[in-house]
Amino acid sequence: GQNIDQPTEMTATEGAIVQINCTYQTSGFNGLFWYQQHAGEAPTFLSYNVLDGLEEKGRFSSFLSRSKGYSYLLLKELQMKDSASYLCAVSSGGSYIPTFGRGTSLIVHP
Amino acid sequence: GAGVSQSPSNKVTEKGKDVELRCDPISGHTALYWYRQSLGQGLEFLIYFQGNSAPDKSGLPSDRFSAERTGGSVSTLTIQRTQQEDSAVYLCASSPVEGRNTEAFFGQGTRLTVV
Numbered sequence: 001g002q003n004i005d006q007p008t009e010m011t012a013t014e015g016a017i018v019q020i021n022c023t024y025q026t027s028g029f030n031g032l033f034w035y036q037q038h039a040g041e042a043p044t045f046l047s048y049n050v051l052d053g054l055e056e057k058g059r060f061s062s063f064l065s066r067s068k069g070y071s072y073l074l075l076k077e078l079q080m081k082d083s084a085s086y087l088c089a090v091s092s093g094g095s096y097i098p099t100f101g102r103g104t105s106l107i108v109h110p
Numbered sequence: 111g112a113g114v115s116q117s118p119s120n121k122v123t124e125k126g127k128d129v130e131l132r133c134d135p136i137s138g139h140t141a142l143y144w145y146r147q148s149l150g151q152g153l154e155f156l157i158y159f160q161g162n163s164a165p166d167k168s169g170l171p172s173d174r175f176s177a178e179r180t181g182g183s184v185s186t187l188t189i190q191r192t193q194q195e196d197s198a199v200y201l202c203a204s205s206p207v208e209g210r211n212t213e214a215f216f217g218q219g220t221r222l223t224v225v
Contacts, residue, residue: 004152030211031211033211033213033214041218042114042201042216042217042218042219043153043201043216044216045213045214045215048211048213050211087152087153089153091211095158095160095166096211097143097155097158097166098143098155098214099155100145100152100153100154100155101152102150102151102152103152
């Protein structure tokens with residue numbers, strides 16, 4: 001099976017930078033995804049990492065270290081609309097079915 | 111349609127009744143997933159359809175749960191003899207290809223409440 005761990009809740013200030021960590025244990029790792037989910041809405045795709053290193057996409061960046069079973073999502077220049085749950089998901093095995101962590105609820109305050 | 115469509119958006123049912131939840135994936139997407147999300151919990155995988163191959167049912171929590179995908183498009187998740195612990199948001203997602211890391215597009219979900 002897979003074990004995916006991320007903090008339950010984080011708070012940050014508008015305009016600041018926040019890093020949301022995700023650790024995982026799995027065999028047959030294929031890739032790691034980050035999704036954003038606003039309250040009452042569907043999850044939406046942010047990024048995925050297959051190889052080690054940093055993937056940058058606008059204000060959001062995602063990092064992966066396969067040897068450490070570790071990833072983080074970095075959000076820069078935080079805006080109030082970034083208040084949401086951030087879901088880390090790991091794909092492994094031949095089926096490529098993503099397994100999700102419990103999500104990190106990010107609260108951005110003025 | 112432009113996105114994944116699920117119906118109904120909300121369903122309240124009495125304990126012991128059967129329910130059917132529907133998912134219309136994005137046209138042309140060959141992979142389809144069902145997940146459920148309980149309050150404060152992560153997404154729990156239920157079942158995965160991949161093209162014409164046999165579905166991966168490894169996440170179904172009991173034999174009261176079943177799902178079909180007709181013609182490689184619309185999928186129906188059926189829960190028989192519903193229990194209160196079945197109350198959750200049931201999310202459907204589709205991807206353009208199977209067997210590869212691709213973005214999953216989620217529907218808005220069906221909020222099921224068993225009373």
